Every structure is written in structure tokens, then in C-alpha cells.
Amino acid sequence: MKTISMTVLSVTLPLLISTAVIANDPFAELDNEVEQLYVDDTAEFEQWYAEHLSEFNKWQMAYLEQWDKQQVSSIEKWGDAKTPSQDTLVVYNEETESRTVVDLEKGEITINYPAPSNSTSESADADLLVVNKVITDNKELWQQVGFRIPEPATSQVVYVEPVKVQEQTFEEVRQEIIAQTERQMSQLDIYAEQNMVMVSPPQKERIVEQQKQVLEANKQKRIITAQANIQKQKTVHQQQPTKMVEYKVKIPSSALSERAGSYLPQIKIESAKRGLSPALVLAIMHEESHFNPQARSHVPAYGLMQIVPTTAGHDVNKLYRGNDAPMRATDLYNPEINIETGTEYLNILHNRYLKGIKDPKSAKYSVIAAYNTGSGNVAKAFGERRVSAAIKKINSMTSDQVYQQLITNLPYDETRNYLKKVNNRMQSYQAHNNSTI
Structure with missing residues (x-):
């Protein structure tokens, strides 16, 4: 990125002053010279400003790429788009191949893991053992969100369900992508305010709007990609049915x-x-x-x-x-x-x-x-x-x-x-x- 030097003004200014003093209208001449200096550098400032905002946008969008990958992986394995966020904690356990989702917005904790291919009603005790192991392994997590001593799961609250992509999944993902994009546009606005340079308000608005168009295009691309992937995984889960063990409990209201x-x-x-x-x-x-x-x-x-x-x-x-x-x-x-x-x-x-x-x-x-x-x-x-x-x-x-x-x-x-x-x-x-x- 090109760095714009502000020293040119301090170097040129004494010369301008000495020349202006001998003129008929020294202050008018000085103003004219300084204005010309500003005009000459305007394109340079605008280029720097545009590149600066572009880099910020790329930094923001890099984090959305991570979320998109997590969302794709979640739908592929679990049939839903539950990913870590500011109000959702997701913990994976490789040993049990399980996933624990703590939804602070809904106030509930869900544990899932793939049901064995030979899973039957008689294997419920084995499923219960796995769920209780996951609860024990995540004891500190449970305590952090409000369970002083996590109680063992019982067979009445452990279910085996087919994995399928729900009809509302795409709409949930679409709304999340829209919300993410709006929040990033807000942050772009804040960043643009904090990094003001010698760029006129109309030019600043034009540059910011160009970067918002980049975010908008990225939003539309992500929505189309998500829709195609969700439809694909919906078909896969229908053609190759699998089952999932699920345990769900409400977080205490206190x-x-x-x-x-x-x-x-x-x-x-x-x-x-x-x-x-x-x-x-x-x-x-x-x-x-x-x-x-x-x-x-x-x-x-x-x-x-x-x-x-x-x-x-x-x-x-x-x-x-x-x-x-x-x-x-x-x-x-x-x-x-x-x-x-x-x-x-x-x-x-x-x-x-x-x-x-x-x-x-x-x-x-x-x-x-x-x-x-x-x-x-x-x-x-x-x-x-x-x-x-x-x-x-x-x-x-x-x-x-x-x-x-x-x-x-x-x-x-x-x-x-x-x-x-x-x-x-x-x-x-x-x-x-x-x-x-």
C-alpha cells in the first residue's frame, strides 16, 4: 500500500509564504497555492482511502469464509447449521464423535452423536453411557452456563432420530447471512469514519458505497451457494438415511x-x-x-x-x-x-x-x-x-x-x-x- 507523506506541506509552505508576501494580495496567493497542492494530491488520497477500506473489507470477509465452511460441514454431518457464534457454543469430542451445542439465546443444551448402524431399542443403555460421558467430559462448560452439578441423563430424554435437513434450514441460513452482512456494513461505516483523510464527503461516500457493493455481491453469492449446498445435503440424507442420538435439556432459568x-x-x-x-x-x-x-x-x-x-x-x-x-x-x-x-x-x-x-x-x-x-x-x-x-x-x-x-x-x-x-x-x-x- 502506498504511504502518503504529509511532510510536503511543511516543506513547501515556507516557500509559498516568502513568495506571497511580495505579491499584491499575499493571502489570496497563498490560499491559491495551498488549494492547488490539495487538488494535486486528491487522487492520491482517494486511492489510499479506497485501498484502506478494501483491505478492511477483505479482513471482514475472511471470517465469513470460516463460518461458511463450518455451516457446510454442520449440514453435511448433522443436518443443521448450528455453528459457533456470540450466543452459541459448539464443542466437539473426537473420542465419542459427539457435538454439544449450548444455545444461550434459547436457553438449552443439545448433545448429538451418530447412532451405531446396529442401534436398536436394546442399545439404549449404551447410548445413555455415551451421553453421560459427554456430560462428564464437559462438566466445566455446563457449570459456566448455569449447571452447578450436571445431572446424569436418563433414558426418558435420550432419543434416536433420523438425520434430515429441515425445510426452515435455508431460511435460517439466509437470514444469518443477511444479518452478518449488515453488521459488516456497519463496521465498514465506523471504520470509514475513523480513517478520515483529505477526501471530500461526496468522494468518501462514493468509495464507501463501492465497498458496500462488494459486501452485497458477496452476500448474494453466499446465499446462492448455501441454497445449492442445503438442497444437495437434503437429497443425500434422503437417499442415504442415517440416525442420530440426541439429548436435550433446558438451562436453568436462573x-x-x-x-x-x-x-x-x-x-x-x-x-x-x-x-x-x-x-x-x-x-x-x-x-x-x-x-x-x-x-x-x-x-x-x-x-x-x-x-x-x-x-x-x-x-x-x-x-x-x-x-x-x-x-x-x-x-x-x-x-x-x-x-x-x-x-x-x-x-x-x-x-x-x-x-x-x-x-x-x-x-x-x-x-x-x-x-x-x-x-x-x-x-x-x-x-x-x-x-x-x-x-x-x-x-x-x-x-x-x-x-x-x-x-x-x-x-x-x-x-x-x-x-x-x-x-x-x-x-x-x-x-x-x-x-x-
Whole structure:
């Protein structure tokens, strides 16, 4: 990638000044020379900016390639598209050829493994032994999600079912691909805002739009490929029937609040430092990871508050820690670092990018949306290119009007739904924790 030198301005400027002083209109001449310098370098800046965003896009799409491979493998072997994500844990055991899926969104754990070819009703005891071995092997995992002492499985909850691809599988995969693409477009918008150079707003929008078209084309390609593969595997499973042993159990209803409670002391400490509501942090953490410190999405984002190392992580490093570099994913799996980073990013959004919003509720709605999609897209929801102009409009509206404007006009469905969910959860945490939040 070509590096653009900014030293040319400092070298040329003294010469321009000395020449301009002897002219009839020295300041006009100086302005003309500097403007010419800017024009001469415009194409160079635009090329650098386009290449920079292109590299970011390639980095994002590389993680989607991993997800696509996992999805194909899952449908081929298990008949479904259950893959690791920010709210789903998937653990494989080579010894038992089993798969354990912890779905934090649905609140259930499922264990599967291929049924022996000679499996009969008399072999139920053998199946039970395998399931209980898997439970024992994953004891720590079960405890992490809410089972203090995992209870042994019984024959009443262990079934042998034929492996088949369900009719809704393609629609589930399609919707996931759409959501992934929208989240990546949001991150592209945030990255573009953070890496502003001497490129005019219209040119910047053109370059960003070109990169979004790349993401859109990739989305359509992935959907077509997924549809073909799912149809193929549906036929394979019909022509070559196999069976799967399945055990499913609900995670205790108290597990979510217990996981949240384990992080509440740290949340209160970091929130207090920045004047944030702990209920806001809890609601975002709930939506982002269901309080799973090892959560990783295919944006990619990491940990409890789903920090993207190159956008939110870089911002916090640069503006808070004095380190102009992206964060490391390994650090973001540390709950203390993740909570510190997530709360500081909320603080940066509130007191830097969206500074000046007078009504506290309006500010909170705007910050929630910006946490997901960036302050630039908040501005777009109010029909503005510049955030400062959007803030003027926000300050002329009631908080209810601001909320309705955001959930109606934010650029992405994913962000509109995100704002609704986080707002509802925030109110719930406030209602149930008045003594502590």
C-alpha cells in the first residue's frame, strides 16, 4: 500500500509564504497555492482511502469464509447449521464423535452423536453411557452456563432420530447471512469514519458505497451457494438415511441472572468512572453475548461486549490508552479488559462523537444505536451527513420522537432491532435492580 507523506506541506509552505508576501494580495496567493497542492494530491488520497477500506473489507470477509465452511460441514454431518457464534457454543469430542451445542439465546443444551448402524431399542443403555460421558467430559462448560452439578441423563430424554435437513434450514441460513452482512456494513461505516483523510464527503461516500457493493455481491453469492449446498445435503440424507442420538435439556432459568451477577461488580466500577448507567451496560452485554466471556461473532467481535479490535477497540486504545493500534482478540476475552473497553467506548460515543445532545434519554438512544452502527449512521437517520447537524435536530425533538426517528430511519434492520432489544432490556434491568442500579 502506498504511504502518503504529509511532510510536503511543511516543506513547501515556507516557500509559498516568502513568495506571497511580495505579491499584491499575499493571502489570496497563498490560499491559491495551498488549494492547488490539495487538488494535486486528491487522487492520491482517494486511492489510499479506497485501498484502506478494501483491505478492511477483505479482513471482514475472511471470517465469513470460516463460518461458511463450518455451516457446510454442520449440514453435511448433522443436518443443521448450528455453528459457533456470540450466543452459541459448539464443542466437539473426537473420542465419542459427539457435538454439544449450548444455545444461550434459547436457553438449552443439545448433545448429538451418530447412532451405531446396529442401534436398536436394546442399545439404549449404551447410548445413555455415551451421553453421560459427554456430560462428564464437559462438566466445566455446563457449570459456566448455569449447571452447578450436571445431572446424569436418563433414558426418558435420550432419543434416536433420523438425520434430515429441515425445510426452515435455508431460511435460517439466509437470514444469518443477511444479518452478518449488515453488521459488516456497519463496521465498514465506523471504520470509514475513523480513517478520515483529505477526501471530500461526496468522494468518501462514493468509495464507501463501492465497498458496500462488494459486501452485497458477496452476500448474494453466499446465499446462492448455501441454497445449492442445503438442497444437495437434503437429497443425500434422503437417499442415504442415517440416525442420530440426541439429548436435550433446558438451562436453568436462573442461569442468565447468575452470569450477569458475576460481572455486576466490575460493571458498576467501570460505569461509575464514566457516569454511565449499569443497566445500559448490562442490556448491551445481554444482547451482545448473553454474558458469555468467550463469545465471538463473525464480524469479528470478541467477548462480553463484542468489541471489534479494529474499530471500537482501536478507538479506545487511541483515545483512552494512548496506543494508536487495534486491540488484540486475546485481551478482549478477559472480562475486566472487555468491560473496561466497552464502557469506555460508550463514553467516547457519548462525550466525543455525539457530544451536545441535551436530553439524557435522547443521548442514550443515540449512543445505543451508535454502539452498533456508528455515529455517522445515527446522523443519517435524521437525514444529515454531519453529526453536528443531526444533533441540532435531535435537540429540537422530544426523546420519544428521537427514538421513533431512529427505529424508523436507521440504515440497517439489524440496528433498528438492536436498539429496540437493548432499550427493552435496559428498562427491565432498571425495574428489577432499583436498589443496585
